[in-house]
Amino acid sequence: MTYVLFDIGGTKTRVALSDDLKTLGEVVKYKTPKTAKKGVEEMVKAISSLTSEPIRGMAGGIRGTLNADKTEMVHDTVLTGWVDEPFIKQLEEKLNTKIFLENDTAVVGMGEVHFGSGQGHEIVVYHTVSTGVGGVKIERGKIDDFSTGFEPGHQILDIDHTILGEDQEPTLENLVSGGAIKERMGVEPYEIPQEDAIWDQLAFYLAHGLRNTILYWSPDVIVLGGSMIIGDPRILLDDIIRHTNAVLDDVVPCPLILDATFKDTGGLYGAMAILSEKV
Numbered sequence: 001m002t003y004v005l006f007d008i009g010g011t012k013t014r015v016a017l018s019d020d021l022k023t024l025g026e027v028v029k030y031k032t033p034k035t036a037k038k039g040v041e042e043m044v045k046a047i048s049s050l051t052s053e054p055i056r057g058m059a060g061g062i063r064g065t066l067n068a069d070k071t072e073m074v075h076d077t078v079l080t081g082w083v084d085e086p087f088i089k090q091l092e093e094k095l096n097t098k099i100f101l102e103n104d105t106a107v108v109g110m111g112e113v114h115f116g117s118g119q120g121h122e123i124v125v126y127h128t129v130s131t132g133v134g135g136v137k138i139e140r141g142k143i144d145d146f147s148t149g150f151e152p153g154h155q156i157l158d159i160d161h162t163i164l165g166e167d168q169e170p171t172l173e174n175l176v177s178g179g180a181i182k183e184r185m186g187v188e189p190y191e192i193p194q195e196d197a198i199w200d201q202l203a204f205y206l207a208h209g210l211r212n213t214i215l216y217w218s219p220d221v222i223v224l225g226g227s228m229i230i231g232d233p234r235i236l237l238d239d240i241i242r243h244t245n246a247v248l249d250d251v252v253p254c255p256l257i258l259d260a261t262f263k264d265t266g267g268l269y270g271a272m273a274i275l276s277e278k279v
Contacts, residue, residue: 002053003275006043006060007104007267008032010078015046016268021276024268026050036085044094057279059100059271061107065149070101100278104267105134106143108225111269113138116261117223125219127152129206129235130226133173137217157208172209176202178228194233202235207243214248214255225260
């Protein structure tokens with residue numbers, strides 16, 4: 001018997017097996033289908049290509065907002081064909097196993113806490129800065145309790161609209177995300193040379209968001225991931241740390257700020273951590 005791990009992203013889905021919930025097997029990657037029905041079919045197909053053994057348990061993440069039972073998506077702006085579809089129930093019936101679902105950013109955060117840069121710390125915040133901006137607070141190895149979910153990317157920073165103008169919601173996500181940079185600059189972030197001053201400017205904007213994270217959540221460490229952080233070019237870690245120390249202005253000490261360990265498999269490692277708790 002084996003365990004199945006998955007990460008359903010807006011662009012790609014990743015599926016892998018683990019026999020011991022400590023090591024990751026071969027990863028199958030494919031384009032995320034536009035509908036949940038097709039998503040179930042592709043997931044079953046991917047798992048069948050990896051194993052014919054019975055499945056002991058299954059866990060993973062998906063983008064968007066989940067229902068209270070964490071069995072369906074109730075809101076998402078990208079995978080709209082998955083919203084309000086009972087895909088977890090359908091997968092459980094087809095695969096004859098229990099499946100545990102979480103928000104994808106939270107699952108990646110669990111991967112960093114249990115297998116990556118957050119190891120050994122009690123209070124960890126994981127932020128992803130990619131097409132959008134997300135985050136999760138993890139205490140003593142478990143995702144912190146919440147009412148409606150964590151949405152740090154939607155915090156208001158540019159209150160008087162002096163940076164983004166009146167037509168743009170002045171959020172952290174709209175200041176530093178890859179999607180926002182593409183819209184403002186007219187090019188993909190990876191097309192902007194590392195020596196361009198915009199990368200330091202983005203570190204300055206991000207530092208203000210991290211200041212709020214530090215003041216509200218008081219973490220021991222902040223782990224940063226996503227293509228805008230661990231890509232090339234990127235928002236440089238040294239610049240982020242320098243600006244965060246400056247904007248904190250000795251109100252509280254700046255915690256450790258680290259790059260994420262994993263580029264695109266953090267969600268699979270996080271799924272292993274979640275299954276280790278559940279089974």
